Amino acid sequence: MTVSSRDASVPEANKAARSSLPALAAPAWLGPGLRAGLAILGFAGLWTLVTVSGLVNRELFPSPAMVWAAAVELGEEGALGSDLAASLGRAAIGFALGSAAGVMVGLLTARTRLFSAALTPLLTLLRPIPAIALVPLAIVWFGVGEGSKYFVIAYTVFLAVWLNTHHGAAGIAGTYIRASRSLGAGTRREFFEVVLPAAAPHIVAGLRMGAALAFLSLVAAELSGASSGIGYRIQESRQFFRTDRLFVGLIELGALGALLDVLFVAVSRRVIHWEH
Amino acid sequence: MAASPAPVPSGRVRVDGVAIRFPSSGGRQVDALAPTGLVLEPGSFTALIGPSGCGKSTLLNAVAGFVPVSSGRIDVDGKAVSGPDPEVGVVFQQYALFPWLTAAQNVGFALKRFGLANAERRSRALAHLAEVGLEGRGDLYPGQLSGGMKQRVALARTLASRPKVLLMDEPFGALDAQTRVSMHELLLGVWEAHRTTVLFVTHDVDEALVLSDRIHVMSAGPGRIVETLDIESPRPRRVDDVDATYLENRNRIMRRLRHAR
Numbered sequence: 385m386t387v388s389s390r391d392a393s394v395p396e397a398n399k400a401a402r403s404s405l406p407a408l409a410a411p412a413w414l415g416p417g418l419r420a421g422l423a424i425l426g427f428a429g430l431w432t433l434v435t436v437s438g439l440v441n442r443e444l445f446p447s448p449a450m451v452w453a454a455a456v457e458l459g460e461e462g463a464l465g466s467d468l469a470a471s472l473g474r475a476a477i478g479f480a481l482g483s484a485a486g487v488m489v490g491l492l493t494a495r496t497r498l499f500s501a502a503l504t505p506l507l508t509l510l511r512p513i514p515a516i517a518l519v520p521l522a523i524v525w526f527g528v529g530e531g532s533k534y535f536v537i538a539y540t541v542f543l544a545v546w547l548n549t550h551h552g553a554a555g556i557a558g559t560y561i562r563a564s565r566s567l568g569a570g571t572r573r574e575f576f577e578v579v580l581p582a583a584a585p586h587i588v589a590g591l592r593m594g595a596a597l598a599f600l601s602l603v604a605a606e607l608s609g610a611s612s613g614i615g616y617r618i619q620e621s622r623q624f625f626r627t628d629r630l631f632v633g634l635i636e637l638g639a640l641g642a643l644l645d646v647l648f649v650a651v652s653r654r655v656i657h658w659e660h
Numbered sequence: 661m662a663a664s665p666a667p668v669p670s671g672r673v674r675v676d677g678v679a680i681r682f683p684s685s686g687g688r689q690v691d692a693l694a695p696t697g698l699v700l701e702p703g704s705f706t707a708l709i710g711p712s713g714c715g716k717s718t719l720l721n722a723v724a725g726f727v728p729v730s731s732g733r734i735d736v737d738g739k740a741v742s743g744p745d746p747e748v749g750v751v752f753q754q755y756a757l758f759p760w761l762t763a764a765q766n767v768g769f770a771l772k773r774f775g776l777a778n779a780e781r782r783s784r785a786l787a788h789l790a791e792v793g794l795e796g797r798g799d800l801y802p803g804q805l806s807g808g809m810k811q812r813v814a815l816a817r818t819l820a821s822r823p824k825v826l827l828m829d830e831p832f833g834a835l836d837a838q839t840r841v842s843m844h845e846l847l848l849g850v851w852e853a854h855r856t857t858v859l860f861v862t863h864d865v866d867e868a869l870v871l872s873d874r875i876h877v878m879s880a881g882p883g884r885i886v887e888t889l890d891i892e893s894p895r896p897r898r899v900d901d902v903d904a905t906y907l908e909n910r911n912r913i914m915r916r917l918r919h920a921r
């Protein structure tokens with residue numbers, strides 16, 4: 385009785401806590417896009433100042449203008465586009481495989497005692513293994529081709545999505561299940577119409593984390609045994625001591641990751657509209 | 661449409677020697693409910709009142725089929741309760757509305773077991789919402805409704821599955837006093853129209869006195885019924901216009917509750 389009343393009061397409390405947070409001290413008339421643009425411009429200005437001051441070796445720490453020139457050069461060579469396509473393709477396929485498996489296994493381990501007992505200890509053992517430690521094994525198993533990259537990315541995404549889905553689906557308020565059963569819903573309807581939407585906010589959070597991790601493990605996968613992609617280009621730039629090109633790769637990763645996250649949040653706001 | 665025949669009185673609940681024990685920490689058993697017997701006559705309104713820990717919600721959950729009994733037997737119209745059943749509807753204190761569904765879809769969830777076409781299901785859901793005073797609110801999500809409106813949707817949803825018995829676990833406990841009074845009127849109107857057997861758990865003496873035909877006062881350690889009162893005051897009753905019998909009953913329950921702890 386007291387437990388259920390506490391459960392239900394949590395979202396209210398969260399809402400109150402969220403709305404009582406003091407607004408960040410940024411002028412309200414600036415849109416979020418404009419604010420981000422100004423912040424980036426300011427940072428680039430500071431970066432330029434540091435590089436022209438002579439305090440740093442510009443071979444090691446190139447100026448924004450030098451990085452821009454390297455980006456234009458890469459674009460003219462055609463490497464910029466082909467790297468982007470190769471990396472995005474790998475991330476997308478690895479993410480699709482890993483997240484599909486993660487959602488399915490997470491729902492199984494959360495809602496069935498057998499799978500929970502069999503697989504939850506495995507999850508605890510697998511979690512500490514970082515993606516980069518799996519690269520040698522992936523190469524032994526799948527060769528230096530695309531298969532090993534998909535494997536490393538999918539594995540990383542899978543763990544994050546599994547964990548979040550499991551927590552979401554295992555922590556569903558008991559009253560939802562009780563209400564569903566006493567309203568005559570069978571196990572099938574309970575799963576698709578109650579468990580799945582109730583766990584959706586956690587599943588989406590897992591997918592968002594998985595998308596970010598897909599990029600992190602992508603670089604790990606491409607640093608060894610690739611002949612295209614942003615990670616490969618970063619490695620190649622180091623070998624030729626082209627710090628300017630190396631910076632292009634890093635900025636690409638940052639911009640892509642940020643863009644993807646913004647898109648992800650925009651889409652998930654629509655999918656799980658009741659959470660906002 | 662042909663007029664349906666008058667419903668056969670049903671929804672008789674018999675609780676016979678029911679005891680409920682829970683395992684507690686240290687491998688011991690806690691007696692949540694000592695062996696208890698009671699009968700809910702078809703169409704009657706019964707309240708369980710008592711301090712927290714007196715087993716009133718446990719007993720309601722057992723009738724709902726959520727909690728197994730350790731000994732004894734509960735049956736509805738002669739059929740033993742073995743799990744949740746749409747014939748025994750439940751209204752929860754925390755509403756338990758599905759926040760991803762609109763009000764009409766929440767009611768529609770209960771209607772799905774009747775296998776209706778989508779359009780028919782929606783129009784019936786809207787009719788059920790209208791019955792609890794929520795015309796034109798069908799497309800709002802629970803997050804857009806006040807506490808009182810949420811509980812109206814929850815009541816409409818439970819009634820939509822056409823239960824013979826309606827179990828209510830402190831349904832108005834989270835509402836302010838004014839909303840509570842209007843919910844009492846609404847509930848009594850709905851009860852008069854459907855004549856569902858109601859079991860109502862509360863810790864509010866006035867709520868029990870205004871609503872019920874019979875009140876079981878419960879006590880903790882272990883949970884048990886310590887007194888049963890039949891409330892014969894004529895309906896409709898009002899908390900702001902009480903008679904001597906009301907006060908007499910109120911004093912009796914209050915004295916019982918004070919000594920129950």
